[in-house]
Amino acid sequence: MxxxxxxxxxxxxxxxxxxxxxxxxxxxxxxxxxxxKGRRGKVxxxxxxxxxxxxxxxxxKYLSKTEYGKIPLIAGLAVIKGLEEIEKLNxxxxxxxxxxxxxxxxxxxxxxxxxxxxxxxxxxNVNNVDFGEFKDIGISLNKITDKIYxxxxxxxxxxxxxKKEYYRFLRGEWEEILLEIxxxxxxxxxxxxxMVNSEVIKGEVIxxxxxxxxxxxxxxEIYEIKSGxxxxxxxxx
Ligand code: BTN
Numbered sequence: 001m002x003x004x005x006x007x008x009x010x011x012x013x014x015x016x017x018x019x020x021x022x023x024x025x026x027x028x029x030x031x032x033x034x035x036x037k038g039r040r041g042k043v044x045x046x047x048x049x050x051x052x053x054x055x056x057x058x059x060x061k062y063l064s065k066t067e068y069g070k071i072p073l074i075a076g077l078a079v080i081k082g083l084e085e086i087e088k089l090n091x092x093x094x095x096x097x098x099x100x101x102x103x104x105x106x107x108x109x110x111x112x113x114x115x116x117x118x119x120x121x122x123x124x125n126v127n128n129v130d131f132g133e134f135k136d137i138g139i140s141l142n143k144i145t146d147k148i149y150x151x152x153x154x155x156x157x158x159x160x161x162x163k164k165e166y167y168r169f170l171r172g173e174w175e176e177i178l179l180e181i182x183x184x185x186x187x188x189x190x191x192x193x194x195m196v197n198s199e200v201i202k203g204e205v206i207x208x209x210x211x212x213x214x215x216x217x218x219x220x221e222i223y224e225i226k227s228g229x230x231x232x233x234x235x236x237x
Pocket of ligand 1: 010011013035036037038042044051054109122124
């Protein structure tokens with residue numbers, strides 16, 4: 001996987017999306033982003049010190065949209081596997097694609113599509129300590145351990161872990177991958193709220209199903225959520 005390192009750019013996702021001739025599995029990282037993008041149009045605070053990177057891979061025409069819905073969770077698992085190699089902490093996946101340590105967010109993932117390519121954008125708080133408007137929710141490795149980490153190494157690790165998991169997925173190992181994801185489900189047994197077709201569903205998270213949907217139990221009825229912003233109401237465990 002080729003790595004391009006940029007000093008400063010608006011957004012590595014935008015850079016790759018707009019790049020005319022994309023190479024399969026090329027990675028672009030920036031030391032700083034001036035217009036880092038989060039999901040749902042949010043701004044992603046990208047000061048120096050974090051791992052801000054994107055990589056792309058060509059779509060497999062044989063895979064359905066439902067199959068591609070599993071990619072965010074696979075990316076979350078890859079982030080955890082990469083992080084575990086440089087610092088052993090209790091990382092969890094907050095469905096569909098955030099990584100948490102304790103009650104705080106250490107990483108966010110933004111999956112986009114450009115032509116025949118998928119762009120996986122990953123932000124990991126590493127040596128940075130200022131999270132701007134996310135100060136009450138963000139955390140970085142440095143804040144936890146006081147150590148300084150090699151960002152390039154982490155970027156390469158996470159991207160290659162993703163590639164490995166993605167090929168496992170293409171080989172038909174989704175069930176095994178899902179088991180690993182389930183073990184790291186941050187939302188399990190928590191009471192959450194999520195908007196579905198302008199209706200708020202409030203209930204207990206009972207798990208993630210085979211289609212990568214979040215299963216919420218409300219008054220003995222199970223709701224299977226395809227996408228949405230999850231708000232935690234309280235924790236049962
Ligand atoms: C989120 O949690 O809302 C997703 C955040 C994704 C941030 C990364 S940083 C590298 C890449 N470039 C961007 O502009 N966004 C992603």
